[in-house]
Amino acid sequence: MNKETLVKVEHISRYYGDHCAVDDLSFSVSRGEVLGFLGPNGAGKSTSMQIICGVLAASDGNVSVAGHDIIDEAKLAKQHIGFLPEQPPLYTDLTVDEYLKYCGRLRKISSNNITSSLANCKERCGLNDAGGRLISNLSKGFQQRVGIAQAIIHSPSVVILDEPTSGLDPIQIVEIRSLISELSEDHSVILSTHILSEVQSSCDRVLIINRGKLVLDESMLSLQGDSKHSCCIVALQKPPLLEELEKTDGVTHIDVIDQYRFRITYLQDICTPAILANTASTADWGLFELIPEHDSLEQTFMRLTLDDLNHVQQSTLSS
Ligand code: ADP
Numbered sequence: 001m002n003k004e005t006l007v008k009v010e011h012i013s014r015y016y017g018d019h020c021a022v023d024d025l026s027f028s029v030s031r032g033e034v035l036g037f038l039g040p041n042g043a044g045k046s047t048s049m050q051i052i053c054g055v056l057a058a059s060d061g062n063v064s065v066a067g068h069d070i071i072d073e074a075k076l077a078k079q080h081i082g083f084l085p086e087q088p089p090l091y092t093d094l095t096v097d098e099y100l101k102y103c104g105r106l107r108k109i110s111s112n113n114i115t116s117s118l119a120n121c122k123e124r125c126g127l128n129d130a131g132g133r134l135i136s137n138l139s140k141g142f143q144q145r146v147g148i149a150q151a152i153i154h155s156p157s158v159v160i161l162d163e164p165t166s167g168l169d170p171i172q173i174v175e176i177r178s179l180i181s182e183l184s185e186d187h188s189v190i191l192s193t194h195i196l197s198e199v200q201s202s203c204d205r206v207l208i209i210n211r212g213k214l215v216l217d218e219s220m221l222s223l224q225g226d227s228k229h230s231c232c233i234v235a236l237q238k239p240p241l242l243e244e245l246e247k248t249d250g251v252t253h254i255d256v257i258d259q260y261r262f263r264i265t266y267l268q269d270i271c272t273p274a275i276l277a278n279t280a281s282t283a284d285w286g287l288f289e290l291i292p293e294h295d296s297l298e299q300t301f302m303r304l305t306l307d308d309l310n311h312v313q314q315s316t317l318s319s
Pocket of ligand 1: 016019021039040041042043044045046047048
């Protein structure tokens with residue numbers, strides 16, 4: 001395994017009965033990378049996270065963490081993973097210190113090191129003053145910090161967070177996001193979420209999963225600035241049927257904004273705003289506005305995960 005590759009996921013699938021929740025998923029995570037694992041509800045994110053952490057067996061495929069197979073060398077592999085499941089595994093009738101000490105023991109931290117490990121993870125998660133408090137009396141945001149503290153108490157190389165801001169209020173969300181950014185200084189992070197802004201604010205790379213399949217694996221930089229796709233808002237006084245617009249070379253997707261306006265996504269290598277203007281003028285569609293746009297993460301997400309829905313909307317609008 002490449003020294004810099006910490007997590008390697010190879011062709012994993014998971015069936016629940018006949019239902020395929022994860023379908024032939026492969027990707028890897030490098031040291032120090034923050035990977036956003038994005039997808040609509042039900043896409044297969046939690047199932048994938050659980051397989052990577054060795055909590056759930058895959059129906060097919062392999063996962064290795066720091067070079068150790070998650071099934072064959074489970075103990076070694078799991079030493080390198082910290083996991084915060086969607087429902088934080090908290091014992092709410094313990095104090096923060098009691099709970100974290102217990103987690104440290106489960107992680108086989110020696111009694112010599114437990115005090116410093118506890119102090120370190122509390123410091124990093126902003127829990128210095130909360131050690132003696134009962135977890136049940138903490139706010140949801142602080143409970144989430146405790147969940148993250150248990151995930152990093154053994155200083156794992158990889159921290160996996162499943163929907164870490166779900167159910168938090170806006171201030172708590174900002175606090176947890178800044179904690180995630182700090183974690184990325186020392187750990188590789190896999191952050192599963194359905195919230196686009198979370199990925200935009202925290203991640204180096206994004207994977208989009210839809211119906212169990214990987215539909216995008218791209219760096220945030222290339223998504224923001226150097227995507228293969230570009231977008232234009234085009235306004236036409238005499239718009240043709242969508243099928244006609246879709247025939248333009250390089251056009252990959254069209255969103256109908258209103259009766260006259262369309263957001264057209266095209267492949268930069270094949271199509272340009274000038275070609276679109278030329279096509280509209282030759283066909284006499286009455287072009288009166290053409291505004292180039294960057295293909296934002298939101299548009300990419302919609303294009304890759306809502307194709308079926310768009311198809312229905314487009315057919316309805318153009319008929
Ligand atoms: P996500 O985390 O992206 O919301 P999940 O991994 O929770 O998606 O679920 C993926 C699919 O698998 C969904 O269709 C869900 O209903 C199904 N699923 C998840 N867990 C189970 C289970 N224990 N038994 C049967 N189906 C499940």
